[in-house]
Amino acid sequence: MKKVILIAFYFNQVNEIASKRLRALAKYLPQFGWEPIVIVPDLGFIPKENDDLNCRIIYTEYEDMFSHFSNKFKKSKPTDSNDCLDSKESEESKESKESKEFIEFNDDKLKDSTSYSNPIVSKAISIAGEVFAYPDGMKYWHESAFKEASKIMDEEEIDAIISSSWPITCHTIAKDLKEKQDIAWIADLRDLWNLNPYVSHTYVRNYFEKRLELKTFENADALTTTTSLAAETLATLHPRSKIVPILSGYDKDDFKFLEELVSKKDDSSSDFSEKLKFIYAGSLYGGKRDPNYLFEAIRQLEDENKLDASKISIEFYGDSIGLEEIAKRYGLLDIVHIGGKIAHEEVLKKQLNSDVLLLISWDDEKEKMFIPGKIYEYFALKKPVLSIGHKEGSLKDLIEETKVGYHVSSLESTKKALLDIYNEFIEKGAVELSSDINIEDYSMENMAKKFADLLNELEN
Numbered sequence: 001m002k003k004v005i006l007i008a009f010y011f012n013q014v015n016e017i018a019s020k021r022l023r024a025l026a027k028y029l030p031q032f033g034w035e036p037i038v039i040v041p042d043l044g045f046i047p048k049e050n051d052d053l054n055c056r057i058i059y060t061e062y063e064d065m066f067s068h069f070s071n072k073f074k075k076s077k078p079t080d081s082n083d084c085l086d087s088k089e090s091e092e093s094k095e096s097k098e099s100k101e102f103i104e105f106n107d108d109k110l111k112d113s114t115s116y117s118n119p120i121v122s123k124a125i126s127i128a129g130e131v132f133a134y135p136d137g138m139k140y141w142h143e144s145a146f147k148e149a150s151k152i153m154d155e156e157e158i159d160a161i162i163s164s165s166w167p168i169t170c171h172t173i174a175k176d177l178k179e180k181q182d183i184a185w186i187a188d189l190r191d192l193w194n195l196n197p198y199v200s201h202t203y204v205r206n207y208f209e210k211r212l213e214l215k216t217f218e219n220a221d222a223l224t225t226t227t228s229l230a231a232e233t234l235a236t237l238h239p240r241s242k243i244v245p246i247l248s249g250y251d252k253d254d255f256k257f258l259e260e261l262v263s264k265k266d267d268s269s270s271d272f273s274e275k276l277k278f279i280y281a282g283s284l285y286g287g288k289r290d291p292n293y294l295f296e297a298i299r300q301l302e303d304e305n306k307l308d309a310s311k312i313s314i315e316f317y318g319d320s321i322g323l324e325e326i327a328k329r330y331g332l333l334d335i336v337h338i339g340g341k342i343a344h345e346e347v348l349k350k351q352l353n354s355d356v357l358l359l360i361s362w363d364d365e366k367e368k369m370f371i372p373g374k375i376y377e378y379f380a381l382k383k384p385v386l387s388i389g390h391k392e393g394s395l396k397d398l399i400e401e402t403k404v405g406y407h408v409s410s411l412e413s414t415k416k417a418l419l420d421i422y423n424e425f426i427e428k429g430a431v432e433l434s435s436d437i438n439i440e441d442y443s444m445e446n447m448a449k450k451f452a453d454l455l456n457e458l459e460n
Helices: 017-032 048-052 065-076 081-105 119-132 139-155 169-180 203-219 228-235 252-267 292-303 323-329 344-352 374-381 394-402 411-428 444-459
Strands: 002-007 034-041 056-060 160-165 184-189 222-225 243-245 276-282 312-318 336-338 356-360 385-388 405-408
Touching: 002 017, 002 139, 002 169, 002 444, 017 034, 017 160, 017 444, 034 139, 056 139, 139 169, 160 169, 160 444, 169 184, 169 203, 184 203, 184 444, 222 228, 222 444, 228 243, 228 394, 252 344, 252 374, 276 344, 276 411, 292 323, 292 385, 292 411, 312 344, 323 336, 344 374, 356 374, 374 385, 374 394, 385 394, 385 411, 394 405, 405 411
Parallel strands: 002 034, 002 160, 034 056, 160 184, 184 222, 222 243, 276 312, 276 356, 312 336, 356 385, 385 405
Antiparallel strands: none
C-alpha cells in the first residue's frame, strides 16, 4: 500500500466542521490503496473516536502564538523560585485558556474585531494580528510538525503529501517537505487563502500574503477546493496550476444507527401525518441565517386563504436567539417549537421523522462559493429540502442539479415553494423526494476515492 502524509491541524476537533473532511480522508483512503500518516498538533486531548480509525496519527509539539511570546517573556523575567512553584498550576490553566481563545480569535468566520467594544483595543488587536499572526497564529507548529514528518520520510518510503487549510501553516509545512523530497503534493483548500471573501487584511499584509501564497504553491502538483466555483475563483490567481474541485459529503457510518428506525418506519402503517413538519438544526449566527422569509410567507399565504398555518409545524434545534420574537411578530408562535441544543444523533432521529428539512444560509454575496456541510446530511436522510439563502452560488447550483428540493432567495419565491410543498402534503399526506440522484456520489467515501484517484494520477 502506498503511503501519504496528511498535514491536518483540525483533525482531533471532532465537533468542528473542519475535521470531518480530514478524518474522512484518514478513514477511507486505505480502501483505495493509500495508507495515511496523519501529522497533528498535540493540543492536550485525544478524542475517543480516534480508536476507530485504522491509521497512524503522529502527535507533535504545539505552541500557539500567545504561549510563544509569554514563554519568551517569562524566560527573560527574573522570578522567585517559590513564586514559580505556587503559580505553576494557575499559569498552565491560563495558557490553556489563551491557546483556546487564540484559535477562536483567528477563525475569521467566527470572530472579528467588532467583538471588542473598545475601539482602541480592537485596533491594537487587529494591528498585532496583522504583524505577528502572519500567515496565521499556528505558525510555531511548523518546526515540530516538519521535524516529525521529515523523520518519517527519512525512515520510510513516502509516496505523497496532502496538506489541508485552514491554517495556512499546514501548506508551508508541506511546501518544505516537497522541497526535501520531490513527491506528489496536493494542497487542499477547504477555504481559499487570499481569495477568501471573509478574510480582510491591510494593504501591506495583503501584498505579502499574496506573494507568500504564490510562492508556497509554486511546486504543488495539484490544488483542491470544496466547490467548482471556488476552483474557478482560485484559478484567477493560479492560472497555470492543476485545480480540482472535490466536494465533501456525508459519512455513512453516522447514519447506521438510523437503518433500524428506517426499517421500522417503512414497516409501520402509512397513516398520513396531521401536520406538515419542517425542521432546522444548527446555529442562526446572530441573525445572519434569517428565517424571516419563511415566517412572512406563511403569514401572507394564510391571510390570502391559500393555506392553514395550523397544519404546519416548524421545529428549531440549536441556536434560538431572536426566534421567538420573529414568530411572535408574524403571529406564528403556536406553530414554532424551539427545542434548544440536543445531541447530533437525536437531531438525525428528529429529521428522519420530518417532512421537509430546512436549510437557512446567509443571504450574502460572500456565501456564493460555499456549500454548507448540512446539505450532504440531508442527502443521506433522503428528505426534501427547502433552502433559503443567496440567489446565486454553489449551494443553489447543487440543489437544482440534484433536484432535492427548492432554493429560494426572496419572499415571492419562498411563497411559491412553500405553497407547492403545502399543496402536495394536503393532497398526498406526505412530501416526496423527487430526486433520482445516487446518494453515494455525495459520501465521504466517494470524496476519499477522488483524492486517491488524483494521487494515482499525479504519481503516474
